[in-house]
Amino acid sequence: MRRLAEKASRRKTIVAEKRRAETTATGGHEARQIIDPSRVSVRTCVVAERLFADGIGWVVLARALPSGQIGASFFLIDIWCLGVKDAFFGVMSRQKFDERMEASGGEQPHVEIDPPVARKLLHDASAYAASFGLSIGVQYWL
Numbered sequence: 001m002r003r004l005a006e007k008a009s010r011r012k013t014i015v016a017e018k019r020r021a022e023t024t025a026t027g028g029h030e031a032r033q034i035i036d037p038s039r040v041s042v043r044t045c046v047v048a049e050r051l052f053a054d055g056i057g058w059v060v061l062a063r064a065l066p067s068g069q070i071g072a073s074f075f076l077i078d079i080w081c082l083g084v085k086d087a088f089f090g091v092m093s094r095q096k097f098d099e100r101m102e103a104s105g106g107e108q109p110h111v112e113i114d115p116p117v118a119r120k121l122l123h124d125a126s127a128y129a130a131s132f133g134l135s136i137g138v139q140y141w142l
Contacts, residue, residue: 043070044101045118046110055080057108059118062097070097075122083129084122 043064048057055078062072069091076086092100101110113121 042115044072044097045113045115046101047113047118047121048108049111050108051077051079054108056085058104058110059113059122060101060110061115061118064094065091068094070094072097072100077122077125079121079125079128081129081132083126 041064042061044060044062047059048054051057051059057077059075059077060072062070065071070093071089071091073089074087075084077083078085104110
């Protein structure tokens with residue numbers, strides 16, 4: 001019985017050390033905020049203005065993190081065939097996010113969209129592509 005208790009204690013110590021290492025590597029408290037996006041407010045949710053005319057464009061959702069940084073998800077969707085072609089997430093300063101949005105707005109102007117509508121758009125684009133056997137798993141940060 002004592003050996004089991006010692007083994008459990010060692011395992012608990014190892015797990016705690018791994019969590020501390022992961023927290024340090026991913027930025028600590030801010031990383032935990034990203035894992036639970038419902039705790040931070042939506043700052044921006046936009047879609048390319050000509051998405052349905054061109055068949056391809058960006059959907060962007062950004063949340064203001066308590067640290068003052070912006071956590072932003074970018075999805076390139078092809079609504080006519082491939083679903084979600086590209087997706088990435090980044091944490092950046094407000095200034096860098098605003099610069100990125102301003103630069104991309106010159107290529108494809110954006111219009112505001114409600115987050116639930118953006119979520120449905122992404123889901124439906126992926127489902128449409130999957131109907132042709134082009135299934136891509138995407139984790140939405142909406």
